[in-house]
Amino acid sequence: MRVLVVEDQTELADSVARVLRREGMAVDVAYDGAAALERTGVVDYDVVVLDRDLPEVHGDDVCRALVDRAAPTRVLMLTASSTIAERVEGLGLGADDYLPKPFAYAELVARIRAVGRRTAPAAPPILVHGDLRLDPAQRIATRAGARLSLSPKEFAVLEYLLTGQGRVISAEELLDRVWDEAADPFTTTVKATINRLRAKLGDPPVIETLNRSGYRVS
Numbered sequence: 610m611r612v613l614v615v616e617d618q619t620e621l622a623d624s625v626a627r628v629l630r631r632e633g634m635a636v637d638v639a640y641d642g643a644a645a646l647e648r649t650g651v652v653d654y655d656v657v658v659l660d661r662d663l664p665e666v667h668g669d670d671v672c673r674a675l676v677d678r679a680a681p682t683r684v685l686m687l688t689a690s691s692t693i694a695e696r697v698e699g700l701g702l703g704a705d706d707y708l709p710k711p712f713a714y715a716e717l718v719a720r721i722r723a724v725g726r727r728t729a730p731a732a733p734p735i736l737v738h739g740d741l742r743l744d745p746a747q748r749i750a751t752r753a754g755a756r757l758s759l760s761p762k763e764f765a766v767l768e769y770l771l772t773g774q775g776r777v778i779s780a781e782e783l784l785d786r787v788w789d790e791a792a793d794p795f796t797t798t799v800k801a802t803i804n805r806l807r808a809k810l811g812d813p814p815v816i817e818t819l820n821r822s823g824y825r826v827s
Contacts, residue, residue, distance in 0.1 A: 611785070
């Protein structure tokens with residue numbers, strides 16, 4: 610899942626980003642509304658975690674711009690105010706969910722995953738392929754009942770391939786959706802991660818490589 614965190618309190622923004630990365634998400638950070646509009650103009654994020662009171666461009670205007678683009682991006686709005694009127698107003702702008710500050714990181718992660726599942730086509734809460742089961746919320750992967758020890762990136766790659774439901778996914782798409790903007794587009798990290806995944810998944814093979822095209826669950 611590709612996430613943009615938009616928050617002008619740098620310590621909070623960086624802290625949220627660290628937590629989400631540990632959960633296997635690809636996370637970029639913007640510290641003002643203008644930077645958020647710039648980034649969302651070039652990257653189709655699955656979820657934007659959007660602080661409402663932003664410098665440069667107000668969070669409300671960022672939300673309106675995202676809605677006007679009719680992009681599949683989901684918006685989770687943050688605010689220091691927890692009044693019902695504020696929540697209603699935020700949802701009225703087109704936000705998909707609303708979370709008042711201060712918040713628990715566990716709840717933030719759960720809400721991001723929940724709104725992320727609303728993208729079309731919606732992903733089921735448990736991903737199943739043969740004897741392979743993936744529970745993104747609990748971060749548990751099993752095959753034939755045995756638990757797999759996957760790194761956050763390995764888990765995220767497998768999750769993205771499974772949600773593709775047999776679609777061929779290029780290395781470039783995986784790099785864009787699973788890694789953040791700091792990833793080197795010329796790196797072999799995708800191939801290396803796929804190779805480690807194959808070794809951990811065992812036989813029969815789950816991930817198929819199509820020459821010059823990409824990968825898919827077989």
